[in-house]
Ligand SMILES: Nc1ncnc2c1ncn2[C@@H]1O[C@H](COP(=O)(O)OP(=O)(O)OP(=O)(O)O)[C@@H](O)[C@H]1O
């Protein structure tokens with residue numbers, strides 16, 4: 165049955181969409197059937213895909229499905245997709261404005277939640293709060309994996325510093341980081357970023 169990996173955060177702009185795209189695109193290119201679900205009603209990913217297909221020509225561009233949903237219905241929809249489709253993974257890009265209740269509902273149906281965070285003091289505080297607030301959801305879904313993905317990391321940042329600043333969290337701090345780098349913001353749902361492979365490997369390693 166498909167594994168549901170949801171990108172969440174109580175703050176906007178932490179890198180949910182960027183990393184959800186990169187993960188789904190990389191999984192697809194590895195040969196893992198995947199569907200990407202976005203709950204942001206701006207439907208950024210759906211629009212991006214339409215633009216890409218227009219440019220590349222639909223016929224020669226096999227692509228994974230992108231589905232637009234909404235916080236109020238996404239949990240039910242995910243359970244339905246999980247039952248009905250022959251998928252390995254469902255990647256969910258949740259909206260920055262998702263309410264605490266929406267985040268909780270998503271966590272109840274997910275196998276893993278990924279919280280991207282930069283190392284600014286503000287982002288770290290929000291990450292602490294996001295994960296602390298997941299305690300009730302995890303009590304109901306004990307198999308839920310909570311992962312922190314260090315994002316927008318500068319080359320001079322030491323991994324040790326990251327681990328120390330997040331060590332009190334009851335979560336898996338992934339032993340990989342997404343650098344502050346233009347290559348990772350080359351938004352595409354068709355062309356994978358080869359540099360993203362270590363992130364995918366680390367994520368999948370912690371999912372099983
Ligand atoms: N690793 C990175 N390196 C450079 N820029 C990044 C990186 N990750 C994200 N960004 C940039 O930060 C901005 C916010 O990223 P993104 O849209 O992925 O965040 P989000 O969490 O989905 O935001 P929202 O909550 O509004 O949906 C974008 O302009 C994106 O290009």
Ligand SMILES: [Mg+2]
Nearest residue numbers: 180181204260
């Ligand atoms: Mg987003």
